[in-house]
Amino acid sequence: MLNKANLELGMSPSMIRRLFEYSKKRKEEIGENNVFDFSIGNPAFKTPDKVTNELIDLIKNTDPVVLHSYSSSSGIDSVKKVINNNLYKKYQINVDEKCLYLTCGAAASLTISLHALINEGDEIIIIAPYFPEYKIFIENAHGKVVILDSEIPSFLPNLVNLEKLINEKTKGIIINSPVNPTGVLYKDETLKQIADILNKKQKEYHNNIYLLSDEPYRELIYDGLSYPHPASYYDNTIICYSYSKSLSLPGERIGYIALNDKIENKQELFYAICGSGRALGFVCAPVLFQRLIERVDTNLVDINLYQDNRDYLYHELINIGYEVVKPEGAFYIFIKALEDDSYNFIKKALKYELIMVPSDSFGVKGYARIAYCVKKDLIEKSIESFKKLYLEYKEKRNE
Amino acid sequence: MLNKANLELGMSPSMIRRLFEYSKKRKEEIGENNVFDFSIGNPAFKTPDKVTNELIDLIKNTDPVVLHSYSSSSGIDSVKKVINNNLYKKYQINVDEKCLYLTCGAAASLTISLHALINEGDEIIIIAPYFPEYKIFIENAHGKVVILDSEIPSFLPNLVNLEKLINEKTKGIIINSPVNPTGVLYKDETLKQIADILNKKQKEYHNNIYLLSDEPYRELIYDGLSYPHPASYYDNTIICYSYSKSLSLPGERIGYIALNDKIENKQELFYAICGSGRALGFVCAPVLFQRLIERVDTNLVDINLYQDNRDYLYHELINIGYEVVKPEGAFYIFIKALEDDSYNFIKKALKYELIMVPSDSFGVKGYARIAYCVKKDLIEKSIESFKKLYLEYKEKRNE
Numbered sequence: 001m002l003n004k005a006n007l008e009l010g011m012s013p014s015m016i017r018r019l020f021e022y023s024k025k026r027k028e029e030i031g032e033n034n035v036f037d038f039s040i041g042n043p044a045f046k047t048p049d050k051v052t053n054e055l056i057d058l059i060k061n062t063d064p065v066v067l068h069s070y071s072s073s074s075g076i077d078s079v080k081k082v083i084n085n086n087l088y089k090k091y092q093i094n095v096d097e098k099c100l101y102l103t104c105g106a107a108a109s110l111t112i113s114l115h116a117l118i119n120e121g122d123e124i125i126i127i128a129p130y131f132p133e134y135k136i137f138i139e140n141a142h143g144k145v146v147i148l149d150s151e152i153p154s155f156l157p158n159l160v161n162l163e164k165l166i167n168e169k170t171k172g173i174i175i176n177s178p179v180n181p182t183g184v185l186y187k188d189e190t191l192k193q194i195a196d197i198l199n200k201k202q203k204e205y206h207n208n209i210y211l212l213s214d215e216p217y218r219e220l221i222y223d224g225l226s227y228p229h230p231a232s233y234y235d236n237t238i239i240c241y242s243y244s245k246s247l248s249l250p251g252e253r254i255g256y257i258a259l260n261d262k263i264e265n266k267q268e269l270f271y272a273i274c275g276s277g278r279a280l281g282f283v284c285a286p287v288l289f290q291r292l293i294e295r296v297d298t299n300l301v302d303i304n305l306y307q308d309n310r311d312y313l314y315h316e317l318i319n320i321g322y323e324v325v326k327p328e329g330a331f332y333i334f335i336k337a338l339e340d341d342s343y344n345f346i347k348k349a350l351k352y353e354l355i356m357v358p359s360d361s362f363g364v365k366g367y368a369r370i371a372y373c374v375k376k377d378l379i380e381k382s383i384e385s386f387k388k389l390y391l392e393y394k395e396k397r398n399e
Numbered sequence: 400m401l402n403k404a405n406l407e408l409g410m411s412p413s414m415i416r417r418l419f420e421y422s423k424k425r426k427e428e429i430g431e432n433n434v435f436d437f438s439i440g441n442p443a444f445k446t447p448d449k450v451t452n453e454l455i456d457l458i459k460n461t462d463p464v465v466l467h468s469y470s471s472s473s474g475i476d477s478v479k480k481v482i483n484n485n486l487y488k489k490y491q492i493n494v495d496e497k498c499l500y501l502t503c504g505a506a507a508s509l510t511i512s513l514h515a516l517i518n519e520g521d522e523i524i525i526i527a528p529y530f531p532e533y534k535i536f537i538e539n540a541h542g543k544v545v546i547l548d549s550e551i552p553s554f555l556p557n558l559v560n561l562e563k564l565i566n567e568k569t570k571g572i573i574i575n576s577p578v579n580p581t582g583v584l585y586k587d588e589t590l591k592q593i594a595d596i597l598n599k600k601q602k603e604y605h606n607n608i609y610l611l612s613d614e615p616y617r618e619l620i621y622d623g624l625s626y627p628h629p630a631s632y633y634d635n636t637i638i639c640y641s642y643s644k645s646l647s648l649p650g651e652r653i654g655y656i657a658l659n660d661k662i663e664n665k666q667e668l669f670y671a672i673c674g675s676g677r678a679l680g681f682v683c684a685p686v687l688f689q690r691l692i693e694r695v696d697t698n699l700v701d702i703n704l705y706q707d708n709r710d711y712l713y714h715e716l717i718n719i720g721y722e723v724v725k726p727e728g729a730f731y732i733f734i735k736a737l738e739d740d741s742y743n744f745i746k747k748a749l750k751y752e753l754i755m756v757p758s759d760s761f762g763v764k765g766y767a768r769i770a771y772c773v774k775k776d777l778i779e780k781s782i783e784s785f786k787k788l789y790l791e792y793k794e795k796r797n798e
Contacts, residue, residue: 001518002515002516002518002664002667002668002671003514003515003516003517003518003540003671003674003675004518005674005678006514006515006671006672006674006675006678007515007667007670007671007674008674009673009674009675009677009678010515010669010670010671010672010673010674010675010677011670011674013472013673013677014677017471017472020469020471021471040469042468042469043464043468044464045464046462046463046464047463047467051463052458052463055458056455056458056459059451059454059455059458060455063445064445064446064450064451064647065442065443065444065445065647068446068647068648068649068650068651069441069442069649069650070419070439070441070649070650071650072416072419072420073412073416104503104652104680104681104682104685105682107680107681107682108680108681108682110680111678111679111680112680115402115405116401116402116405116406116409117401117402118402119400119401119402119403133677133680136677136678137678137680139678140678140679141402248463248464248467249467250467250468250469251467251468251469251470251683251685251686251687252467252685252686252687253503253682253683253684253685265401268401268406269401270409271406271409271410272401272402272405272406272409273405273409274408274409274412275402275404275405275406275407275408275409275410276402276405276408276409278408278409278412278413278532278535279404279405279408279510279535279536279538279539280510280539280679280680281503281504281506281507281509281510281511281532281536281679282503282506282507283503283504283506283507283652284650284652285652286503286650286651286652286685286688287650287651288650288651288687289685
């Protein structure tokens with residue numbers, strides 16, 4: 001008998017991955033430009049030229065022995081210094097560079113943090129709609145998943161319920177702003193209220209409750225809005241970051257965990273993170289990309305391309321008649337399915353070569369996620385399919 | 400309360416890592432060439448020029464969107480095909496390319512495999528002296544570590560005891576040939592006997608017992624010897640590989656898990672591996688290095704440099720009077736400490752700037768590991784220190 005949980009997991013790959021594999025096949029059959037693949041957050045916009053040039057420069061002009069050798073498990077000191085400085089410059093938050101831990105991307109940042117925090121049975125709150133991997137990561141760390149609902153139509157967390165869900169076993173809450181899959185941005189008011197509730201409950205239970213801020217999309221914010229950083233609101237904040245989206249390097253697996261300076265047991269938590277990374281087999285984050293980050297930490301992809309996509313797609317969908325949540329960040333649109341069963345809805349959409357992810361994957365019913373991190377012409381070409389899909393439902397209603 | 404096991408682990412980093420950090424500091428104090436750092440398996444020989452050139456070519460001449468995007472979780476198909484073909488060419492073993500899983504190096508290959516196999520309480524046998532991380536990886540997967548001793552002076556596994564240690568809870572055994580820390584190579588006879596015992600016990604308990612072959616050093620074999628591949632001897636063999644040593648890319652984290660074609664429940668096991676990799680947060684192996692492997696899978700570092708180091712160091716140590724195990728592979732020499740307490744021995748060695756790892760880290764007493772993957776002139780310069788250390792003990796005995 002193999003490991004039961006992992007066997008089950010492997011036999012039912014995530015809907016996102018399944019649609020990703022379906023789309024790969026479908027593209028081979030009918031051509032890449034005829035499949036409107038909105039399934040996965042795989043950016044279609046290239047990494048900045050500076051990234052490419054610095055990569056080449058690093059490889060050409062660094063002694064290969066130095067370049068490719070192991071780093072300390074938590075990463076290269078000079079890289080941490082750069083990250084630390086830029087976090088302060090961008091968000092005026094202090095993190096201790098001695099407590100920075102470079103990782104293989106956001107998933108690793110989360111699993112390492114969760115395994116550092118959780119003792120069997122501890123509870124972690126996630127907010128529906130949530131990124132589906134959260135559940136798997138928490139359960140793998142032998143934690144209990146507690147789901148908080150969102151208010152409709154704002155898709156902001158239901159704070160009355162948050163207060164009710166916290167108990168003496170609550171170890172943390174994962175916050176992901178701007179949110180995958182809705183694109184909703186948590187503003188000043190929401191973050192303040194969350195911090196108030198967590199602080200109150202920490203006192204009540206004499207426990208630390210950690211806010212895990214999963215923030216790979218924090219730089220993808222539109223309409224000139226700025227990103228209110230959770231660490232400015234709540235002391236016990238663990239930053240889980242990835243460069244996958246901000247530098248368009250999703251396959252290279254590079255990110256970090258940073259601890260807010262005001263975390264009371266910061267040093268102890270950092271030790272637990274080091275132990276966790278080691279026990280899970282991470283060794284060190286890929287060193288070529290660590291050194292790259294030292295040079296390009298702030299050289300982001302062109303956000304205007306995403307904003308342009310959002311503007312266009314949002315207005316077209318509204319014009320057709322769809323109900324959608326207007327995203328202020330990330331690169332997802334959450335669209336109301338035209339029937340209660342979102343699986344049926346996305347299945348019908350496949351007839352028109354539209355690939356979306358049913359919202360059941362994110363823990364809510366009746367919606368679908370559109371990842372619009374694709375080339376604009378593909379979005380333009382897809383509008384006809386969105387129209388046909390809408391018409392199909394309209395005709396059925398009129399029958 | 401943070402996670403207890405990981406906090407403890409993080410507060411007591413491995414002896415190897417601690418010595419590595421000590422050596423970094425010491426080098427800053429007295430200069431890099433005055434510290435004889437034999438602590439860590441960080442190759443001092445550069446990756447082949449072909450690797451560097453292919454990396455640059457990949458970055459220069461591939462569409463960056465394609466180059467850096469997510470791959471399937473198990474890796475890029477064309478890369479798997481190359482690995483598969485080369486495994487057959489080199490060792491005449493068949494692995495199904497559909498059951499290949501690219502990883503972030505050997506540690507990840509092991510943790511992912513162990514988490515795929517182990518249900519709470521299952522037992523995994525490791526052979527002392529063993530790579531210290533094995534214990535941590537097994538325990539993190541909620542398995543029980545069972546330690547098999549080696550015969551002295553051959554440092555081959557004690558096969559009489561192997562038979563006794565296997566019971567109905569035995570899920571697997573980790574084999575690491577050539578062995579870190581002794582450099583001993585398992586030959587035909589040993590592998591045959593191990594396979595016989597495992598096959599007999601599988602029948603007896605109606606259970607699969609998996610042989611996890613941790614083989615990052617399989618290409619570093621000296622004296623013209625060849626590598627007898629465990630999968631040629633035993634059907635239920637899981638290959639855990641890393642390019643860290645064979646391509647001198649330890650910090651880049653690239654390797655794979657390959658399943659022997661004859662594993663009965665191969666497909667099921669592959670699913671469990673996919674589930675395990677996902678739950679641990681690996682997402683996919685770094686894609687730039689996946690694509691690199693497609694081009695350089697067989698372009699190894701120059702083995703002669705290591706053999707030259709081994710020949711020189713082995714003979715010098717013998718001439719001084721040390722008792723050492725003659726290594727036939729890998730890049731470690733296991734030297735008998737000059738007193739029972741190997742911690743004291745390596746502490747005394749530090750006075751002469753010799754950094755070795757005490758054998759207690761590997762689960763046996765009275766030895767030290769020398770990692771000779773350093774430049775030869777450093778070894779030459781170190782001989783004087785080895786002499787002084789030997790004399791210190793001799794004089795004490797004569798007092």
